[in-house]
Amino acid sequence: MELNLDSEVLSAYGYTKEDTEITQIGTGLINRTYLLAPVSAHKKFILQNINTAVFKNPQTIATNLKAVGSYLKSNYSDYLFIEPVSTIDGEEMAFVKGAYWRMLPFVPDTVSLDVLTDPKQAYEAAKQFGKLSRLLNNFDASMLEDTIPRFHDLDLRFEQFSTVLTETSDELKELAKTEIDGALRHRYILDHFKSYSHRTDFPDRVMHHDTKISNVLLNDRTFTGVCVIDLDTIMPGKFVSDLGDMMRTYLCAFSENETDLSKIKIRLPYFEATVKGYLSEMKDILTPTEKELILFSGRYIIYMQALRFLTDFLNGDVYYPINYPTQNLDRAKNQFALLHELSVNEKELQDIIEANL
Template sequence: MELNLDSEVLEAYGYAKENTKITQIGTGLINRTYLLSPQTEEKKYILQNINTSVFKSPQAIANNLRAISDYLNFNYPEYLFIKPVSTANSEEMAHIHNEYWRMLPFVPNTISLDVLADPKQAYEAARQFGKLSRLLDHFDAKTLQPTIPGFHDLGLRYEQFNLALNQADETLKQDAKAQISDALTHKYILDYYNSYAHRKDFPDRVMHHDTKISNVLLDSETNEGICVIDLDTIMPGKFISDLGDMMRTYLCAFSENETDLEKIKIRLPYFEAMIKGYLLEMKSILTETEKELIVFSGKYMIYMQALRFLTDFLNGNKYYPTSYPTQNLDRVKNQFKLLYELAVNEKELQDIIEENLV
């Protein structure tokens, strides 16, 4: 879809509206994304409007990316880190009519996927996310600003669930009775995490926090991993965030919107490929505690997402887009089924992990 943008946005980056083709791209739900094709040069660019209802402090994103880019440029200059292009006034973002925009170089001959179709893709994606974390192992994560405070804080998500439960309409609570019981029963996941949280060898690292397959670029011909993209959520966190999110989104052939729970199964070849790719980069720096928690990282992230869907249902479906009233409840059922499948397959999953930690 070709469309027009406010000419001031283009002018901020030194381009004229009449000489630039603009096409909306991407399937992300947070930021609006466009492909710019200036007629005056061969290069293309990605232009994004930052959603300030989600990212309250766009400057925190800019500060984080600048600090990481400077570190990588100095220590690993060969690494492809997609740093925003400066405006004509040498600013990191354009601030136009109370909206924030940033421009990124377009990487040619690459693709991003919405759905995994081959274990090789899982391997390449996991390796890229692991590589970024490895290269930033000695970067001081404490210098980064949280761009979404509490994003992967399971304790906070459980508190939000309890608050919603206490305030919810009785009809909604009755509709979600079984799922509320599941949420309470699985609180042991939070308790287990808390028993590890303050260990010295469970460090905060620089984490991407959104490791779905669409956030990595692959070579369009070979499917080889090229680099990580959509860097807004890079901030301090536990390794659980990235690896657990990959487990949640890579291991099942169907998304959280699938209502036929019989289809929610763990794809072992995808798990093995993902673990191989991730540990190829990360096993040299993971601590003993982190190695213990590899399978648990999937439980943590799946349970947290189930809580978030359930909380939104009890709050009246205010956060996640829904196409029918009980969709969030169906998503909760989906995630608890995925959590069950992870537990059922845990021994085999752990065997795969042990083989790749050698």
Template sequence: MELNLASEVLNAYGFTKKNTTITQIGTGLINCTYLLSPHAGNQKYILQQINIAVFKSPWAIAENLKAISDYLAQHHPDYLFIKPIPTIEGAEMAHINQEFWRLLPFVHHTVSLDVLTDPKQAFEAAKQFGKLSRLLNNFDTRTLEPTIPGFHDLGLRYKQFTQALSEAPAALREQAEIQIEDALNHKYILDYYTSYLQKDDFPDRVMHHDTKISNVLLDEKTFKGICVIDLDTIMPGKFISDLGDMMRTYLCACSENEIDLTRIKIRLPYFEAMIKGYLSEMKAILTATEKELMLFSGRYIIYMQALRFLSDFLNGNTYYPVSYPTQNLDRAKNQFQLLSEIAVNEKELQGIIEENLLY
């Protein structure tokens, strides 16, 4: 069925099953992704179905990417921005059978990593995410539409948590008693963030919002950063979103699925490399408030993710896929442990930030 559907999409882009090899690729959980290899020529393409259960306004993605692509082409023409290829009728996406598809050029001689194994990789990834934000520093964020409204809105996520808590069965609340207490005790993170929202030097920026290592292309030989990919969530936000998400996903060798909490440790060399990479692009444009909130950005995003896992557990595991009933609770425990590691290492982490802000 997938190949028959893909065949229809191929026609929208001028290909056919007879002249193109289709291979399903990728480890992403949101969109289905295929590699297209036309039998003539060396160029390959990425064909991707947009998950409309997550992205309820797919045209917003297309319009955002076109606006950003046009801006970069005018102001920074040398930057490699992986923009979608129009259909043969000139549309930004193919809309077939109530599904949305887009075609992207495949970038040869590059790799994307699922796991960080070297601080240099953290440096290169952070540099690339910082570079994209820097190049878009003067872009009017008001022209972009949120592709997932409230995605990194901690106030919304806390409200969702309190609602889940009020409606959860007593048995689930009892199982999660310690984590519920953790969630309530850390509400100061939301209050602290809210106190900064009216500051003039805390601007909205164009943020990627999903800065895991797999969303950066690296040179396959040198592992130097080439560009950022997977741009569905690019939209207005605070710098906290990108830097905080890097902290959440780069600093520990274990993912949020690790249940041995003694393994949740911060890798200081990775933190330092990430800060150096990010500031190599962003230091000149970060405001005083943003510089003040750099370490806080990690707390913000980690706490938010802990709330999301905990809320999903209390709701009966309706959002995140699980392989056993308490997995989302274990994920919440994991994130609260990572949050505590930020506190334990705060002095050294802040010292690294301040040293790199000076030089």
């Protein structure tokens, strides 16, 4: 029993602590998540506390999900879209003692992975994210609001980096000299993106914006894709947000917390599986400009994440939790190493893309 879960949250959904088995689950850094098994319901639910330090206006999440859910229900009724369960008062979220909560149906016979161990898993995950984008291709993305404004805006991230560079201590600048030079040297990625941003065939789409492997449910026996989860960041964006984040998180066997940079290598079978899975759904949807920027999407997101880690280090580690003083600097080094690997393997990676278009 999770004693820290307020009984008022459960009562908002018609349950009590006495008749509900409660287990805290998940490895996400943003929202607290619980698995509920009410005796009276004979089914399970996921209960999440919305982190208002990250999501300043939680109602935006509910509004976006309602709009997308209604569209999918009307046009693709067989698609499994995980919509929040209403409170007993008919609200999309519960507001208890200044905190926002939402309940979701638990999907049986599924598993979410924290680590990829087989290219097939990358294929299935990429296919699921691609499928959601394909089904929402004709949905008007402008109907959605930003749940985290300018979340994947590289212009903003470079601006934040530039600002903190003028404010940080000489000591931190000296420690991060190589990474600062790398951040400035790779500014061409931002300039390249800007040169495409006003093209008419580079549209805003409904993007998930957080396509790590744990945000897809797979069948717990066959590991085929079932559906996409954690839809808090579903909002307008460019396709590079989803595909680029997959490249950032699927291609290397080690996360951004790995400090041995010799281990930061791109696994070509995982790259091929990711591209194949995504294009199996999106090949006929992507525009010529988007197809031209497939590999660039990885550069865009990896560079952005390197900037964010570096900026946080120079700013005194105010955003990303750390376990030791230079962890965010090490994370930036890790991401710059991954960015380098993308360049080193560019020809082979581009050949894989061309073979699947």
